[in-house]
Amino acid sequence: MAGVRQPLEQSVLTTPRGQTYIIPQRCKGCRFCIDFCPKDVLEESTDINSKGYHYPVVSAGKEDACVQCTFCTLVCPEFAIYTEEIEPETL
Amino acid sequence: MCPREIVVNEHKLDPILRSDRLPHIWCPGCGLGPAMACFANAIQESGIPVDEHVCVSGIGCTGRVAGYLNVDSFHTTHGRAIPFATGLKLSNPDLHVTVFSGDGDLFAIGGNHMLHAARRNVDLTVICVNNFNYGMTGGQLGPTTPYAAKTTTTPYGNPDGPLNIPHLAAALGAVFVARWTVLHVRQLQKAIAFALQKKGFTFVEVLSPCPIGFGRPNDLGDGLEEMSFYRRQSVVDDQAPLDSLEIDMSKDSTLVLGNFVDRERPVYQPMGTEPPAHRDRSVIYQPADPEVKAREAL
Ligand SMILES: Cc1ncc(C[n+]2csc(CCOP(=O)(O)OP(=O)(O)O)c2C)c(N)n1
């Protein structure tokens, strides 16, 4: 593809990926994690927890969308969600 | 493909929390949780062993932080966190003492202690969660309540202007002064870690929703809406004139955030005493964060 500029190290560039962990019974349903996730990974559960709140779950089709930015981990007031880095995908 | 969410019983920050006390007492949408999470992460990031950290709080919703962190901590009486912390630091200079308390605790009943600890440049970090009211006691007016804001004690609107906290802290002599919101979690964590590493009186103001006491009567909505307000209206400007940092919180007002001051002053040391030799911080401190840049002179 002559003329298309490519970053020199494209073969080694990766996007970090995260796996989401949730503690449903801690959630108080503030939606901070859902509304501020830059990749729209999360949505409200249809179930409620024992306090009556809809906790976050990963949306269908978003299983591989988390980029491990850790924003949800830091912003959750209840220590109810976190992510862990997993094997990145090569671009 | 990854599995969708994995349900667990423990959080990765649990070791630095007294997780047996969770869920905490804070209301849904309160900003105190993210403020505490940023502090917990900053403790880990600071490179200072957890054993050497102490957290001292006064009374209020914010004051509860001392009871939820798994570091040595003390929940003092209302307004007296700074004198307690000063005594602790002077009697055991090896400790890294952080005061974590509310706007009312630190600037109303405790204002005089703030004044003199900053003037002396006592080696403390003070983190002030400013939720613009007395949250714990039912949403009364405090010294940071914006002009015209409604509280339970100013139902027709606040006739006073608010304290401009970063301006005041800088004028009193604090050597590091920053302001972030609980939405700006990464910047907040970095500012706290930097403050922990720096010698002298370091100060971080944290803007935080109190949907129950302040958000509801002032049409800011719930916690999520106030967080969206922070996202929409915040401007980062480390060099902003300090006297322009007053907070309004009306719909179209701007919130100026940043690391405003980073300078050196002699640190408080009682006459005739020497700082312990192993307080040479180059040994235990990571280099100052190059991302934290602020003015060196006022
Ligand atoms: C000597 C004394 N006076 C008054 C009180 C009542 N009181 C408890 S918390 C509080 C104000 C808390 O406001 P702030 O420090 O802003 O904390 P917040 O709850 O907003 O986090 C007051 C006046 C008290 N506990 N002790």
Ligand code: SF4
């Ligand atoms: S780590 Fe970032 S991308 Fe992943 S779920 Fe949390 S907020 Fe979304």
Ligand code: SF4
């Ligand atoms: S941020 Fe935490 S408390 Fe709020 S909805 Fe997400 S998991 Fe629940």
Ligand code: SF4
């Ligand atoms: S009263 Fe306000 S500050 Fe206190 S827990 Fe509730 S929302 Fe948070």
Ligand SMILES: [Mg+2]
């Ligand atoms: Mg308050």
